[in-house]
Amino acid sequence: xxxxxxxxxxxxxxxxxxxxxxxxxxxxxxxxxxxxxxxxxxxxxxxxxxxxxxxxxxxxxxxxxxxxxxxxxxxxxxxxxxxxxxxxxxxxxxxxxxxxxxxxxxxxxxxxxxxxxxxxxxxxxxxxxxxxxxxxxxxxxxxxxxxxxxxxxxxxxxxxxxxxxxxxxxxxxxxxxxxxxxxxxxxxxxxxxxxxxxxxxxxxxxxxxxxxxxxxxxxxxxxxxxxxxxxxxxxxxxxxxxxxxxxxxxxxxxxxxxxxxxxxxxxxxxxxxxxxxxxxxxxxxxxxxxxxxxxxxxxxxxxxxxxxxxxxxxxxxxxxxxxxxxxxxxxxxxxxxxxxxxxxxxxxxxxxxxxxxxxxxxxxxxxxxxxxxxxxxxxxxxxxxxxxxxxxxxxx
Numbered sequence: 001x002x003x004x005x006x007x008x009x010x011x012x013x014x015x016x017x018x019x020x021x022x023x024x025x026x027x028x029x030x031x032x033x034x035x036x037x038x039x040x041x042x043x044x045x046x047x048x049x050x051x052x053x054x055x056x057x058x059x060x061x062x063x064x065x066x067x068x069x070x071x072x073x074x075x076x077x078x079x080x081x082x083x084x085x086x087x088x089x090x091x092x093x094x095x096x097x098x099x100x101x102x103x104x105x106x107x108x109x110x111x112x113x114x115x116x117x118x119x120x121x122x123x124x125x126x127x128x129x130x131x132x133x134x135x136x137x138x139x140x141x142x143x144x145x146x147x148x149x150x151x152x153x154x155x156x157x158x159x160x161x162x163x164x165x166x167x168x169x170x171x172x173x174x175x176x177x178x179x180x181x182x183x184x185x186x187x188x189x190x191x192x193x194x195x196x197x198x199x200x201x202x203x204x205x206x207x208x209x210x211x212x213x214x215x216x217x218x219x220x221x222x223x224x225x226x227x228x229x230x231x232x233x234x235x236x237x238x239x240x241x242x243x244x245x246x247x248x249x250x251x252x253x254x255x256x257x258x259x260x261x262x263x264x265x266x267x268x269x270x271x272x273x274x275x276x277x278x279x280x281x282x283x284x285x286x287x288x289x290x291x292x293x294x295x296x297x298x299x300x301x302x303x304x305x306x307x308x309x310x311x312x313x314x315x316x317x318x319x320x321x322x323x324x325x326x327x328x329x330x331x332x333x334x335x336x337x338x339x340x341x342x343x344x345x346x347x348x349x350x351x352x353x354x355x356x357x358x359x360x361x362x363x364x365x366x367x368x369x370x371x372x373x374x375x376x377x378x379x380x381x382x383x384x385x386x387x388x389x390x391x392x393x394x395x396x
Contacts, residue, residue, distance in 0.1 A: 004037045022358055029056030032377050032384055034363065045376040045388055046363040050195075050227045050340070053254035054300060055377035061257065061296055068292035076283060083291035090298040091265060094236050095249060099271035102263050102286035102294075106226035106252030107141030109262040113189070113248045114145050114163075116266060116274040117220045121186035123273050124218075130186035135171040137368075139196035140189070140224055149189050152197070171200060174209040181213060187220040187248075188213070192238035193228035198368030199335055199342030201233075204242055211244045220247040220270060226262070230254035230297075231307040231378055233338035234314055254378075259293035261285075310378050313385070314338050320389050321374075328396050339378055342371040345396075353396055362391035 004025045025037045032055045034042045047053065054061060068083065075081050088100040103109045114132065121130040134140075134149035141147070147156050148163035156162060165184070170176040171194060188210055194200040214221040223246035228238040230251065235241040237249065247270045252262030266274065284290070301307065318334070321341060325331040330353075332344040345353055350366045357364050367373040376384070 007037065024358065031055050032380055040361065042361050042363045043387055043391060044363045045374045046365045047375055047377050049365065050232060050375040051253045052258055053230055053378045054257050055379050058300065060300060064292055064296035068289050073289045074287045077281065077286060081288045083288045083295055084286045087291040087294035090295060091263060094298060095265050096245065097249065097265045098268040099266045100263050102261060102291065103282060104260055104262065104284050106250060106262045107143050107146045109250035109252055109264045110140045110146040111143060112264045112280055113222045113250050115280055116248055116270060117187035117222060119279060120220060120270055120274040129184055131165040131167055131182060131184045133167050133169055133177060133180045133185060133188045135190045136168050137171060137197035138191055138194060172203045172206045174206050177210055185219050187222050189222040189224065191224040191228060193233060193337055193340055195227040196367055198371045199340060199373060201337040207242050207244045222246060222248045224250050226250055226252045228340055231301060231310050232340050234307065234311045236307055255297065256290060256293040257297050259290050261290040261294055306378050310338050313380060316382050317341065317385050320385055324389055324393060330396050339376055341374045342367055345370050345372050356395040357392060360391045360395045362388060362395065
C-alpha cells in the first residue's frame with residue numbers, strides 16, 4: 001500500500017500545479033466524516049466546497065448511480081434519455097421556472113446564462129453591443145466568460161482582454177447598480193449570497209430593487225445559486241426566501257452531490273426568446289449518469305425533508321458560533337445564511353486557522369481574505385455541531 005507522502009509526490013510530478021493542496025490524501029467518506037489513507041478521520045464542514053449536501057453514502061444515492069451504470073452512462077444530446085427528462089422536470093418543479101439546460105459544471109452554467117441573455121437582447125434589436133452588470137467581489141468561475149463577470153481583478157489580470165461590455169456595481173448598493181444601467185444593459189448577474197467574496201447575503205431591499213429595475217427595463221436578472229442553492233440557506237434556492245424569482249438561475253455543486261453536473265434554468269419569457277438549436281451545446285451535459293444523480297438528489301431532498309432540517313439546525317449552529325465568537329478575540333464577527341456561514345478572523349491569517357483545523361481533524365475552508373467558511377453537509381446534527389466547535393476552538 002502506498003504511503004500518503006508517496007501519493008502526493010507522484011501527483012505533483014504529473015498534475016499541473018494550479019492548486020496549493022493541503023498535505024492530505026482523502027480516501028473514503030461516511031456520513032459527515034472523511035478518512036485519509038493513513039486512517040485519520042476528519043469532521044467535514046467543507047463538503048467538497050458545498051457539494052456533498054447529503055454527506056457520504058447517503059441511503060439510496062449510491063444505489064441509484066450503480067443502477068444507472070448498469071444501464072447506460074452516455075448517449076450524447078443527439079438522442080433522448082429518460083433520466084434527463086426526469087431530472088429536468090423535478091428541477092423545474094423545485095424552482096417554479098420553465099426550462100433546463102444541463103451542463104458539466106457551474107462555470108459552464110454561467111457561460112450558458114450569459115449566452116442566453118445576450119441572445120435574448122439580440123432578438124429584440126439585432127445589436128451586439130449589449131452590456132452586463134456584475135458585482136464587485138463576486139465569483140462566477142474561471143473560464144473567460146465567467147471571469148469577465150467575476151468582480152475580482154486578481155483573478156482577471158493575467159487573462160485580459162476578457163469579454164467586453166461588463167460593468168461592475170457594488171453588492172447591496174442599489175444606487176451603485178442604478179448608476180451602471182444604460183440602454184445597452186441586457187442582464188444583471190449576481191450571487192444571491194456571495195460565497196468566495198466573503199459570505200455576504202443579499203439584502204432583501206437590494207434584491208427586490210434590482211428585480212424592479214429589471215422588470216421596468218426588460219433586463220434579465222441572472223442569479224448564481226451554484227453555492228448557495230439546493231437547500232443550503234434554508235430554502236431550496238436562496239432567492240425563494242426573498243420572493244424574487246430570476247429570469248435565469250445557475251446551479252451546480254449540490255445539484256449532483258458529487259457527480260459533476262450543473263444547469264442553467266430559464267423562466268418562460270427567457271426560454272421562449274433566447275437560445276434555439278445551433279446556439280448552444282454540450283457533449284456530456286444531460287447524460288444519463290449525471291441526470292440519474294440529479295434526479296435521486298431531488299427525490300431525497302423532498303422525501304427526507306432536507307430543507308426543513310436545514311431550517312431546524314441553523315439556529316443551533318448560529319448560536320454555537322456566536323458563543324464561540326464571544327470567547328475568542330480572533331473572531332471579529334459572524335455572517336451568513338443557513339448552513340453557509342462565515343467567521344471573520346482577525347489577528348492571524350485565516351489560512352493558518354484552516355491548516356490548524358485540519359491538523360485537529362476538522363475540515364473548514366476560507367472565503368475572501370479573512371473569512372473562515374463553514375459549508376457542511378446539510379444533514380449535520382447538533383452533535384456534529386458540538387464536535388465542530390470543540391475542534392475549531394482548539395484550532396484558533
